[in-house]
């Protein structure tokens with residue numbers, strides 16, 4: 001089976017074109033593909049399926065021809081992936097499956113509109129982030145209070161006093177399973193200037209990654225809240241680059257680079 005590899009600020013994905021949904025994409029296969037030693041290696045898989053043939057999202061078929069079937073590296077499903085959506089859009093255009101410019105895609109979190117800019121960046125409209133309250137993450141013996149933000153998938157974005165670069169994110173941070181029964185993506189960030197933050201993330205179903213798009217939006221929401229704001233544009237520096245998040249009254253946008261780097265033939269699925 002044919003695959004491609006791409007990334008958005010080094011949040012990397014294996015793309016599997018499977019328009020008619022013929023592949024049995026079970027969790028063990030996803031985990032084998034994402035294995036960085038025995039597989040191709042990635043933070044997740046983006047299966048490209050026709051929306052109308054995907055029972056989970058067929059109600060979105062009137063608005064979006066293609067469904068981003070996103071899976072985490074451990075094989076679990078997630079509702080939404082911001083960087084994945086940007087890489088998925090890049091693939092659709094390069095494969096001739098979508099016209100350059102603006103178009104919609106289906107996700108488990110609902111329809112998302114994307115736009116490919118002339119500068120090479122890809123933007124995705126992320127919808128209105130929903131703030132659900134506050135909770136606490138435990139990292140390296142410290143507790144950090146943060147904001148529970150719902151972007152289709154769950155986030156806990158915590159401002160911290162220490163530089164995030166010093167954190168040990170080699171282990172699952174503690175969180176309250178009563179608040180997050182399906183797990184949570186945990187962002188830790190330092191404000192470093194006017195509307196600029198440095199962020200690290202421990203993703204549900206993956207571990208520490210070099211970027212997370214939905215996490216960047218959650219972080220911008222939490223950073224804005226520190227100064228009583230709900231709108232504006234934030235630069236979110238992650239280990240893999242810089243993302244731009246724009247918060248508006250009724251929606252939000254995530255922008256940054258999204259590139260394809262390789263294509264090949266996958267024998268694992270055969």
Ligand SMILES: N[C@@H](CCC[C@H](N)C(=O)O)C(=O)O
Pocket residue numbers: 011072077078079080081082083084153154185203204205206211212213214215
């Ligand atoms: N890296 C993604 C988020 C992927 C899903 C997440 N791990 C979850 O389980 O919710 C992004 O760029 O948003």
